[in-house]
Amino acid sequence: MNGFQSLREECYEANMMLPKLGLVLFTFGNVSAVDREKSVFAIKPSGVPYDALKPEDIVIMDFDAVVVNGNMRPSSDTKTHALLYKTWDDIGGITHTHSTYAVACAQAGMDIPIFGTTHADHTHRDIPCAAVLSDSMIEGDYEFETGNQIFGCFEQKNLSHQEMEMVLLQNHGPFTWGKTAEKSVYNAAVLEEVAQMAMLTLQINPATPRLKDSLRLKHYERKHGKNAYYGQGC
Amino acid sequence: MNGFQSLREECYEANMMLPKLGLVLFTFGNVSAVDREKSVFAIKPSGVPYDALKPEDIVIMDFDAVVVNGNMRPSSDTKTHALLYKTWDDIGGITHTHSTYAVACAQAGMDIPIFGTTHADHTHRDIPCAAVLSDSMIEGDYEFETGNQIFGCFEQKNLSHQEMEMVLLQNHGPFTWGKTAEKSVYNAAVLEEVAQMAMLTLQINPATPRLKDSLRLKHYERKHGKNAYYGQGC
Amino acid sequence: MNGFQSLREECYEANMMLPKLGLVLFTFGNVSAVDREKSVFAIKPSGVPYDALKPEDIVIMDFDAVVVNGNMRPSSDTKTHALLYKTWDDIGGITHTHSTYAVACAQAGMDIPIFGTTHADHTHRDIPCAAVLSDSMIEGDYEFETGNQIFGCFEQKNLSHQEMEMVLLQNHGPFTWGKTAEKSVYNAAVLEEVAQMAMLTLQINPATPRLKDSLRLKHYERKHGKNAYYGQGC
Amino acid sequence: MNGFQSLREECYEANMMLPKLGLVLFTFGNVSAVDREKSVFAIKPSGVPYDALKPEDIVIMDFDAVVVNGNMRPSSDTKTHALLYKTWDDIGGITHTHSTYAVACAQAGMDIPIFGTTHADHTHRDIPCAAVLSDSMIEGDYEFETGNQIFGCFEQKNLSHQEMEMVLLQNHGPFTWGKTAEKSVYNAAVLEEVAQMAMLTLQINPATPRLKDSLRLKHYERKHGKNAYYGQGC
Numbered sequence: 001m002n003g004f005q006s007l008r009e010e011c012y013e014a015n016m017m018l019p020k021l022g023l024v025l026f027t028f029g030n031v032s033a034v035d036r037e038k039s040v041f042a043i044k045p046s047g048v049p050y051d052a053l054k055p056e057d058i059v060i061m062d063f064d065a066v067v068v069n070g071n072m073r074p075s076s077d078t079k080t081h082a083l084l085y086k087t088w089d090d091i092g093g094i095t096h097t098h099s100t101y102a103v104a105c106a107q108a109g110m111d112i113p114i115f116g117t118t119h120a121d122h123t124h125r126d127i128p129c130a131a132v133l134s135d136s137m138i139e140g141d142y143e144f145e146t147g148n149q150i151f152g153c154f155e156q157k158n159l160s161h162q163e164m165e166m167v168l169l170q171n172h173g174p175f176t177w178g179k180t181a182e183k184s185v186y187n188a189a190v191l192e193e194v195a196q197m198a199m200l201t202l203q204i205n206p207a208t209p210r211l212k213d214s215l216r217l218k219h220y221e222r223k224h225g226k227n228a229y230y231g232q233g234c
Numbered sequence: 235m236n237g238f239q240s241l242r243e244e245c246y247e248a249n250m251m252l253p254k255l256g257l258v259l260f261t262f263g264n265v266s267a268v269d270r271e272k273s274v275f276a277i278k279p280s281g282v283p284y285d286a287l288k289p290e291d292i293v294i295m296d297f298d299a300v301v302v303n304g305n306m307r308p309s310s311d312t313k314t315h316a317l318l319y320k321t322w323d324d325i326g327g328i329t330h331t332h333s334t335y336a337v338a339c340a341q342a343g344m345d346i347p348i349f350g351t352t353h354a355d356h357t358h359r360d361i362p363c364a365a366v367l368s369d370s371m372i373e374g375d376y377e378f379e380t381g382n383q384i385f386g387c388f389e390q391k392n393l394s395h396q397e398m399e400m401v402l403l404q405n406h407g408p409f410t411w412g413k414t415a416e417k418s419v420y421n422a423a424v425l426e427e428v429a430q431m432a433m434l435t436l437q438i439n440p441a442t443p444r445l446k447d448s449l450r451l452k453h454y455e456r457k458h459g460k461n462a463y464y465g466q467g468c
Numbered sequence: 469m470n471g472f473q474s475l476r477e478e479c480y481e482a483n484m485m486l487p488k489l490g491l492v493l494f495t496f497g498n499v500s501a502v503d504r505e506k507s508v509f510a511i512k513p514s515g516v517p518y519d520a521l522k523p524e525d526i527v528i529m530d531f532d533a534v535v536v537n538g539n540m541r542p543s544s545d546t547k548t549h550a551l552l553y554k555t556w557d558d559i560g561g562i563t564h565t566h567s568t569y570a571v572a573c574a575q576a577g578m579d580i581p582i583f584g585t586t587h588a589d590h591t592h593r594d595i596p597c598a599a600v601l602s603d604s605m606i607e608g609d610y611e612f613e614t615g616n617q618i619f620g621c622f623e624q625k626n627l628s629h630q631e632m633e634m635v636l637l638q639n640h641g642p643f644t645w646g647k648t649a650e651k652s653v654y655n656a657a658v659l660e661e662v663a664q665m666a667m668l669t670l671q672i673n674p675a676t677p678r679l680k681d682s683l684r685l686k687h688y689e690r691k692h693g694k695n696a697y698y699g700q701g702c
Numbered sequence: 703m704n705g706f707q708s709l710r711e712e713c714y715e716a717n718m719m720l721p722k723l724g725l726v727l728f729t730f731g732n733v734s735a736v737d738r739e740k741s742v743f744a745i746k747p748s749g750v751p752y753d754a755l756k757p758e759d760i761v762i763m764d765f766d767a768v769v770v771n772g773n774m775r776p777s778s779d780t781k782t783h784a785l786l787y788k789t790w791d792d793i794g795g796i797t798h799t800h801s802t803y804a805v806a807c808a809q810a811g812m813d814i815p816i817f818g819t820t821h822a823d824h825t826h827r828d829i830p831c832a833a834v835l836s837d838s839m840i841e842g843d844y845e846f847e848t849g850n851q852i853f854g855c856f857e858q859k860n861l862s863h864q865e866m867e868m869v870l871l872q873n874h875g876p877f878t879w880g881k882t883a884e885k886s887v888y889n890a891a892v893l894e895e896v897a898q899m900a901m902l903t904l905q906i907n908p909a910t911p912r913l914k915d916s917l918r919l920k921h922y923e924r925k926h927g928k929n930a931y932y933g934q935g936c
């Protein structure tokens with residue numbers, strides 16, 4: 001076809017995981033997938049229900065959020081995706097959802113505390129909640145500034161986007177990323193589960209202490225460290 | 235047929251979305267669809283389970299809640315629908331459910347505070363809870379007065395039914411509307427999701443502040459304003 | 469066959485509604501159906517998973533809990549069913565589950581307060597929680613005494629089993645009944661939903677007042693009163 | 703084949719119950735099944751999604767956690783399974799999950815109090831939460847020491863692994879076991895349900911007392927005692 005077919009299909013397949021995983025109601029989410037060689041990414045069109053979505057509807061964008069190919073209007077969050085791809089040149093996919101428990105944490109403006117190994121298997125730090133944007137950022141180039149707010153949060157908290165592949169935007173919801181679009185969706189599902197577990201833990205005991213360092217690092221390292229022994233090593 | 239077939243089918247299809255969206259148990263809900271040219275609306279018959287419902291069971295009513303066509307007894311909430319159609323001449327469909335989280339808010343008599351963009355994507359105001367009806371309204375023409383109670387609430391809170399397409403009735407549950415029956419069901423699902431998110435947010439922090447004005451209006455305007463860029467513009 | 473086939477099938481069909489309605493995990497529930505002419509009832513065999521259950525497994529019992537027909541051991545709760553049928557001669561079916569929210573209320577020993585019309589559509593009183601049995605009742609004929617405890621609770625609270633078709637047993641779970649086995653399962657699902665709604669309401673505001681008398685009676689009467697206009701009148 | 707086919711299939715079937723019962727997200731769980739005659743057990747390979755899992759992927763291990771047969775890397779929790787099989791010579795299967803409510807209790811470090819008969823039908827004691835491992839245990843042979851921590855917890859609380867077939871590991875999640883792999887999965891589902899019920903009970907009344915002795919023992923004995931009358935006696 002026009003050279004974007006496999007990218008469109010990768011993006012389509014990753015988007016279709018969202019309803020299967022129970023992460024979206026109607027059109028409240030979007031996934032993108034990048035092609036680093038061509039310096040473009042594919043993203044869900046805006047406002048299209050998942051059960052009507054077709055691979056050919058996927059829009060191809062460049063990193064300045066200009067449409068390269070496609071007949072539909074891209075997701076309204078496209079500029080956030082574009083800026084993340086432009087700045088973090090080793091990520092391959094991005095997911096944005098309004099999943100219930102992650103949104104609740106974002107609405108309360110709460111970093112998700114690390115309470116257990118389910119969390120530590122994926123990151124050894126609290127999952128950050130970036131502060132709500134300033135009025136001038138909101139009234140300016142809002143979706144572009146959303147990306148900048150994520151960078152500011154990671155810098156302030158000294159977080160690496162390679163070790164922490166998820167963030168909450170206060171009053172909004174989660175963005176997650178990964179080496180592939182599929183991995184970014186996986187991270188969105190993990191974030192939702194970890195958010196629910198943390199909320200239930202705080203319901204039992206609001207003063208629950210964080211996971212101690214040794215266990216926090218043990219679980220992270222056994223899955224992601226130099227001598228990792230989780231998974232099939234591929 | 236008798237001229238109401240397509241209206242009956244529109245109403246039937248919208249009703250059948252309720253169980254698919256998890257918004258009803260047994261018969262606890264009803265959707266209606268209007269035909270403005272004929273000044274009639276179609277509504278679910280009372281007490282019929284969704285898996286037994288057929289398009290021909292749908293009852294055709296006028297705006298004074300008199301049966302125009304059909305063999306079954308209409309929903310017991312029909313007079314509320316009739317009064318809303320008669321008064322708000324630009325709405326095309328109405329949905330009533332007893333969905334779990336919306337009912338919990340209604341039972342607690344709580345307006346749903348606007349905490350995030352999921353809410354602001356649909357309305358930039360708190361979702362109102364109309365006070366329980368007075369004894370004389372309940373003992374009089376109850377379902378008709380339910381409509382009046384909604385109007386009173388919107389007047390008192392200075393709300394427009396075009397900008398706010400949902401309401402809770404205290405101690406009862408939600409009514410939602412929209413340009414079509416399908417849109418009213420969509421709003422019923424959004425309300426349930428936003429209600430759950432708000433309750434979870436309050437569980438984390440009962441003193442969570444409302445969404446600030448700039449973000450509240452930004453999200454509403456990007457989807458509903460003059461220069462909206464959400465969706466496919468159709 | 470042996471004269472019990474249609475009774476067995478009625479009982480089987482009602483039992484199979486429990487997993488479809490999400491009211492049972494594994495074997496944690498049982499439904500029975502009565503044949504008043506023959507003075508027998510049919511009940512699920514003990515400990516048989518729902519996906520292995522067959523109509524011919526259903527056991528036929530008399531009202532003294534003696535097996536009349538069948539090769540399997542009846543539900544361990546059979547004596548409770550037998551005593552309810554013997555004492556309340558106008559009920560046609562009984563359901564017992566361990567559904568999640570109803571059990572939580574039973575474990576906390578809480579009557580379910582009437583907070584809204586979803587509740588009032590089915591009964592205009594709080595749903596009672598019968599106190600835990602005395603040690604001598606538990607160590608005696610436990611399942612038989614469970615029936616007696618229900619009667620004692622209804623007498624003390626001045627409840628009619630015709631107007632209140634559900635009860636919680638403290639520290640145990642719900643029993644529901646009705647004119648048919650199917651209706652008793654319907655009541656079990658309503659109870660679970662009403663229990664969840666009440667718990668969520670109390671989470672928002674622990675001091676939520678009960679539904680006022682006028683609305684409480686209005687909703688009950690429009691569905692169950694002399695001049696009821698809910699449903700198709702059949 | 704190579705003599706392990708039926709063991710692999712038993713293990714495979716039990717693993718596939720986890721997603722059906724809603725107990726796992728992605729790869730967050732594992733089930734093993736033992737062959738006492740051959741002194742080996744079969745376990746899920748590490749990091750393989752359930753919908754890609756095949757019986758031939760299952761790995762055969764000895765009780766010192768050495769691979770006996772199979773091409774894939776076993777679950778990272780294998781040493782815990784091995785030590786439990788070696789020490790408790792009458793168990794036939796083990797399940798580990800990260801199910802939501804059980805993990806919340808583990809993260810809060812809470813024993814699950816016995817509040818009702820759903821719990822007492824399976825064990826008459828609180829479900830223990832073993833304390834988080836010491837730093838030296840974590841930094842040493844972590845998964846092996848996890849087994850030792852379970853033994854220490856059972857000894858300290860004077861629990862029998864035959865009467866209590868489940869445990870929480872603080873900050874981690876549940877392990878369950880039983881006479882067969884299938885029974886260990888059954889116990890994992892019961893634990894999740896009982897954990898949710900206990901949390902909801904504490905939400906209603908944080909001071910809810912435990913189940914009294916007579917009822918606690920009655921329900922346990924009617925299902926597990928010498929004169930048990932629950933089930934079909936086989």
